[in-house]
Amino acid sequence: MPLIRLTYASRAVDALTPPQVDAILSVSRTNNAKAGVTGALMYGAREFLQCLEGAREAVNATYARILRDARHADVVILDCREIDRRWFPGWGMHHVPPLWSTRQRLLRYGERETFAPRTMSAGAALALLQDLAHSAGDLPETEPGPPPAGLRQAASRD
Numbered sequence: 564m565p566l567i568r569l570t571y572a573s574r575a576v577d578a579l580t581p582p583q584v585d586a587i588l589s590v591s592r593t594n595n596a597k598a599g600v601t602g603a604l605m606y607g608a609r610e611f612l613q614c615l616e617g618a619r620e621a622v623n624a625t626y627a628r629i630l631r632d633a634r635h636a637d638v639v640i641l642d643c644r645e646i647d648r649r650w651f652p653g654w655g656m657h658h659v660p661p662l663w664s665t666r667q668r669l670l671r672y673g674e675r676e677t678f679a680p681r682t683m684s685a686g687a688a689l690a691l692l693q694d695l696a697h698s699a700g701d702l703p704e705t706e707p708g709p710p711p712a713g714l715r716q717a718a719s720r721d
């Protein structure tokens with residue numbers, strides 16, 4: 564079964580408190596560990612950006628469950644592709660705290676310095692997540708320069 568990485572963005576129906584975000588992360592880590600799914604979840608300004616990595620069936624089943632969740636809406640898939648390796652192998656669901664979203668980082672990948680993942684291109688969203696994987700220590704800093712093949716394709720479309 565090939566590995567895939569699915570990246571989507573969505574809008575929280577109500578602003579979430581840190582304990583509410585923690586509750587999502589806690590359930591996610593338990594379920595994802597059983598399903599062999601890994602990934603990262605960013606939340607800020609009532610917006611979510613999440614990537615799910617794992618076997619195609621497992622990622623599809625997880626995403627189908629997430630889609631039914633009434634805590635968010637306006638879900639858009641930014642990218643879905645087969646991958647040779649995971650970016651977040653050590654995380655059932657890596658949480659990216661709002662502080663990570665510094666002005667410079669957001670400006671690096673977006674039009675503005677606000678976190679607005681639903682308006683990002685696939686290339687920018689993947690570059691942001693790859694940067695995040697570096698920060699989380701899942702990709703060594705010495706990783707060879709060129710981005711993964713899929714990222715090159717996405718970037719060349721921009």
Ligand code: FAD
Nearest residue numbers: 587590591594595611613625628629631632633634635656
């Ligand atoms: P149950 O716990 O039986 O709940 C039944 C229904 O109620 C489901 O539709 C559920 O989504 C919804 N629900 C549960 N709690 C609440 C609540 N507090 N408020 C409103 N509705 C609620 N789950 C994962 O397993 N892996 C992930 O990576 C993952 N990422 C998520 C990312 C986001 C942005 C969100 C909003 C949720 C995420 N979840 C994730 C949670 C997921 O949507 C399900 O709630 C969870 O998987 C449990 O599913 P269940 O069918 O067992 O639902």
